[in-house]
Amino acid sequence: MRRLGIAFLLLFFILIVWVQSWLFIPTPKINNTDITQYPVDTLDEQHLMLHKNFINKNEGGLWELYTEGSPFDIGYSTGVLAKELLDRHEEAYIKKITEKSPIKNKYAIRAIKSMYNRHLDNRILPEYCEEMYGLSKSANPKYNAYGSAYQRILNYHSLYDIERNFDEVEVNSSIGFVLTGNKTYESNILVGRNFEFEVHPDFQKEKLIHFVKPLEGFKFASITWGGFVGTVSGMNEMGLTVSTNPVESDIPTKATMPMSLITREILQYAMTVEEAFNIALTKEAYVSETILVASAFDSTAIIIEKTPDGIDSIQMRTNELIATNHLQTEKLRENRVYDPTYASYYKSIRIQELINNKEKFTVPDIASILRDTKGFENTTIGLGNKKSINSLNLHHSVIFKPNTREMWVSADHRQLDQFICYNLDSVFIQAYNYPPKPTLASSNKYIPRDHIKDSQEYRNYQSFQTFAQLIEDWTPDLPRFQDKELLHFRRLNPDSYLTYELLGDYFAKMNDWDMAQVYYKIALDKEVSTFEKRKAIENKYLMVSK
Structure with a gap:
């Protein structure tokens, strides 16, 4: 029994030393x-x-x-x-x-x-x-x-x-x-x-x-x-x-x-x-x-x-x-x-596309690629889209x-x-x-x-970010947004899937399943940023369609 007690104390001491060795790193x-x-x-x-x-x-x-x-x-x-x-x-x-x-x-x-x-x-x-x-x-x-x-x-x-x-x-x-x-x-x-x-x-x-x-x-x-x-x-x-x-x-x-x-x-x-x-x-x-x-x-x-x-x-x-x-x-x-x-993968294809579009490159030409906010073949996919080379953040x-x-x-x-x-x-x-x-x-x-820094499109995007946070944070106990406010929100970043996903979420919170379904469908028709995000919106669409 005494040997068992000594062994237990020794084991406990070793444990303490081991724990201290990673809790207190020597300088x-x-x-x-x-x-x-x-x-x-x-x-x-x-x-x-x-x-x-x-x-x-x-x-x-x-x-x-x-x-x-x-x-x-x-x-x-x-x-x-x-x-x-x-x-x-x-x-x-x-x-x-x-x-x-x-x-x-x-x-x-x-x-x-x-x-x-x-x-x-x-x-x-x-x-x-x-x-x-x-x-x-x-x-x-x-x-x-x-x-x-x-x-x-x-x-x-x-x-x-x-x-x-x-x-x-x-x-x-x-x-x-x-x-x-x-x-x-x-x-x-x-x-x-x-x-x-x-x-x-x-x-x-x-x-x-x-x-x-x-x-x-x-x-x-x-x-x-x-x-x-x-x-x-x-x-x-x-x-x-x-x-x-x-x-x-x-x-x-x-x-x-x-x-x-x-x-x-x-x-x-x-x-x-x-x-x-x-x-x-x-x-x-x-x-x-x-x-x-x-x-x-x-x-x-x-x-x-x-x-x-x-x-x-x-x-x-x-x-x-x-x-x-x-x-x-x-x-x-x-x-x-x-x-x-x-x-x-989308971004790598877009970079290759932009490289193929020009015979020779200068330093400013490289900057134009790094600043690019478009999708394949210069399609507009909404500012801030994570599929853009420049997601603006x-x-x-x-x-x-x-x-x-x-x-x-x-x-x-x-x-x-x-x-x-x-x-x-x-x-x-x-x-x-x-x-x-x-x-x-x-x-x-x-x-x-x-030049985009001074454009109306960019100013709209800055307003979109503020408005998007308000819609995302909205709860049913708060006053509802007016129709003209929601229309204005759509116009701020009209090509972004996020615009319509947030509107779908807003109407889903109000239990307006028909409107939520409409907006989720529009979001899925846009260029969604990731495979997982598309699956998430599809699940939301199925939920409000039942």
Whole structure:
């Protein structure tokens, strides 16, 4: 009996140690923290400097951040200089975590996240752990109930993978394509890229362009947000670009190295597409993702498809390469069949159609594709449709020209405003100026705003979004909308299936089955954004038809 008691106590002690090992992650050991001794110089309201690092907000509304030094130096400087963004985005992350969690208690959420992400730090390169640790020094202590600052920053990178790959991947609007050879002038490589990641309604509106000069590897630029070390879109000083797109994934049982950090490693250490593939090959993934890589050194591009079960690639056989949100290699896509009812497949066909419509492309021509809101053969499918290349609610849009180390970044989350140009060679030279210039952009090479931004159609769409929310939130205890108000709503976005689905929902709430049936039928005659959404509307139609 005594031996049994001792064995039980020993087992209990082991359990406590095991639980503590993933509830309380040890922080990296940093040998040099001199950066923490430097004060922050306020050059003006939105222009700060810390030692050799600085941040400013340009006239287009883009945040420009330059950091250099050791991983800890880069992380610490990022956190201090971009604290305003870090705080807002951490609040958005916490809200999203709480919203998705089956348990709302913050300590329970910490336990669940800690168990899922247990030993995540052991699966990440030490230098990125050190950078996150430096970043965590500026994290808001009011969220400590969800974990230590360092642990939360680690978990946010895992959350990015989970949120992107399990939350309606089919309607994700991240796309990328590469043109080269006789499809461009002087055979330059041109890369077009739209990226969507919606954590919070205001999240899409803030973009941070992070220019990094690390101690090891290549200098690079990454289009990102506060509190994020990984890369989703970027280019390095050698003219290698990366962009990632989520693919539908099975639910994993544990976290491994986040995909965004695999992409960051590629951006920081690869010069050729082969080097990029080899980096991805050596890493374990727990979600599926496609990585579009273009290289000025190789004058080519590659799509790396990586899943928890394997890796494959698509080489550039012609002068174009297109990546959306579905697997294309026979090896990895298995028995999945895609057709135009799937938004991802629909968008890939539309991109190909637009590429085929023009013999040669310039940078503004690439922007016109990224801004496209039409359907097949220029049909109108309603503004905001997730089958559009531009669904008018993206985090960023960027055009890379690797041969000249130039990139153009959208100033507006709807991609209709100007694209601001940055030349990496020029940026890293300017970074040594003191005081830093008000902007690192090449002011004479911007792409003008799209004409649709000033159109009545666009103004109608803005009104539609407000009105749509009112109809969606309507309940029978509220006053009914007048007929003329509903007619006005239809005219705001007449080609969108969503207009008629919402009207069908409105009349269904009033038990007016005949009118609900009419509107659901009209919605089904429009270009519905996804296969699952069409099935949902069909079910509604059948319900009101009984």
